[in-house]
Amino acid sequence: MPMRADEYDYxxxxxxxxxxxxxxxxxxxxxxxxLLLEAGHHDRSLMMMIPAAVYKVFHxxxxxxxxxxxxxxxxxxxxxxxxxxRTLGGSSSINSMVWLRAHPADYDAWAAQGLSxxxxxxxxxxxxxxxxxxxxxxxxxxxxxxxxxxRASLKSPIFDAFEASSVATGHRLVDDLNGPxxxxxxxxxxxxxxxxxxxxxxGYLRPALGRTNLTLRxxxxxxRVILQGAKAVGVEYRAGGQSHTAxxxxxxxxxxxxxxxxxxxxxxxxxxxxxLRQQGIRVALDQPNVGGNLQDHLDMGMSYSCSEPxxxxxxxxxxxxxxxxxxxxxxxxxxxxxxxxxxGGFAKxxxxxxxxxxxxxxxxxxxxxxxxxxxxxxxxxxxHLSREWTKHGGHLxxxxxx
Numbered sequence: 001m002p003m004r005a006d007e008y009d010y011x012x013x014x015x016x017x018x019x020x021x022x023x024x025x026x027x028x029x030x031x032x033x034x035l036l037l038e039a040g041h042h043d044r045s046l047m048m049m050i051p052a053a054v055y056k057v058f059h060x061x062x063x064x065x066x067x068x069x070x071x072x073x074x075x076x077x078x079x080x081x082x083x084x085x086r087t088l089g090g091s092s093s094i095n096s097m098v099w100l101r102a103h104p105a106d107y108d109a110w111a112a113q114g115l116s117x118x119x120x121x122x123x124x125x126x127x128x129x130x131x132x133x134x135x136x137x138x139x140x141x142x143x144x145x146x147x148x149x150x151r152a153s154l155k156s157p158i159f160d161a162f163e164a165s166s167v168a169t170g171h172r173l174v175d176d177l178n179g180p181x182x183x184x185x186x187x188x189x190x191x192x193x194x195x196x197x198x199x200x201x202x203g204y205l206r207p208a209l210g211r212t213n214l215t216l217r218x219x220x221x222x223x224r225v226i227l228q229g230a231k232a233v234g235v236e237y238r239a240g241g242q243s244h245t246a247x248x249x250x251x252x253x254x255x256x257x258x259x260x261x262x263x264x265x266x267x268x269x270x271x272x273x274x275x276l277r278q279q280g281i282r283v284a285l286d287q288p289n290v291g292g293n294l295q296d297h298l299d300m301g302m303s304y305s306c307s308e309p310x311x312x313x314x315x316x317x318x319x320x321x322x323x324x325x326x327x328x329x330x331x332x333x334x335x336x337x338x339x340x341x342x343x344g345g346f347a348k349x350x351x352x353x354x355x356x357x358x359x360x361x362x363x364x365x366x367x368x369x370x371x372x373x374x375x376x377x378x379x380x381x382x383x384h385l386s387r388e389w390t391k392h393g394g395h396l397x398x399x400x401x402x
Contacts, residue, residue, distance in 0.1 A: 008035040011248040013222045016090020019255035020205040027214040034214050039221040040086035043093045049196050051339040055375050057094050063087045089201030097339040099149050099189040101178050105355045140179050146203035148193035152342035157310045158364035158381045159343045185345035195332030225268040227284050262291040262396050291396035297386040303366045305380040313365040316377030359386045
């Protein structure tokens with residue numbers, strides 16, 4: 001029986017890192033009809049393409065949901081930013097492009113807890129399949145995948161000094177932080193191709209957009225999943241100021257990430273029953289785990305000044321921006337083709353730990369946040385330190401109308 005225009009085999013909600021991949025893979029079958037819904041818009045911003053311009057788009061509400069946490073008592077009741085991409089490619093279109101897997105021991109620890117399909121040995125073929133590394137195909141890297149990956153190339157005395165001091169204090173120098181043993185310091189890979197960001201949208205989605213069996217709708221905010229009994233059969237969404245309905249004969253896949261996927265489920269009546277009732281939402285399925293066990297790595301930024309003008313802070317001046325932009329536009333090269341965070345590594349902060357406990361990466365300038373949400377640069381360097389493991393999890397709760 002032929003399908004109507006609003007009927008599909010699959011509906012994917014969210015064209016981010018997961019949704020872009022899923023849409024591309026499903027539509028490899030020409031007999032499979034797919035609808036991909038994205039609340040944001042296209043990823044055509046020039047600032048999104050230029051790796052060094054990441055902070056020009058990072059806080060832009062056109063491309064970022066700009067979520068904040070609830071006040072955190074342990075952090076003087078501050079609200080912590082929780083950035084989430086709102087464009088094709090999702091967060092892969094606004095992040096800093098550091099192409100870094102977790103340490104192999106992290107995956108094996110998940111497998112030891114019962115998730116056998118998440119061992120490093122099981123995941124490695126998929127990592128390789130996703131990338132074209134400029135290191136070439138090897139036991140740990142792919143040579144013909146959709147995401148192009150480049151080694152660090154920015155020259156900086158800040159990087160050289162940080163590397164030398166790390167080695168002098170006992171840290172290993174690692175050539176490949178995506179290799180078999182990444183504990184130590186090294187130059188970081190990034191997902192770029194010919195000096196341009198290579199997001200999930202660029203690598204996976206764009207090549208698939210010419211397929212007649214893929215329908216992409218941007219500016220489409222999905223409001224709820226339509227249920228028939230316990231089965232999801234369609235979605236309601238708003239686009240162009242109007243409400244729309246689409247039905248799926250096979251599957252509906254929410255791919256909105258750690259925030260927007262549980263949000264959509266709760267709006268659809270799937271979640272903790274008491275909390276849904278408090279918000280006036282009819283309970284379709286009492287599932288207390290929806291919105292629970294939210295985990296993220298706490299990232300702490302530290303900026304330091306240096307006494308000599310040896311950093312890349314000059315990139316923030318009017319003349320510096322013109323120089324960087326011109327070189328990038330003409331040749332796709334120079335500092336503009338760098339994601340800036342080009343050195344870092346894993347470390348065991350506690351000597352008795354069998355796993356790396358912290359991850360860190362460094363930028364060759366002092367970056368300070370301004371009250372208006374922008375950033376100012378001065379001579380120095382910035383270190384971001386992230387804890388790899390946490391014993392505590394947060395939760396997502398719907399607190400008002402959406």
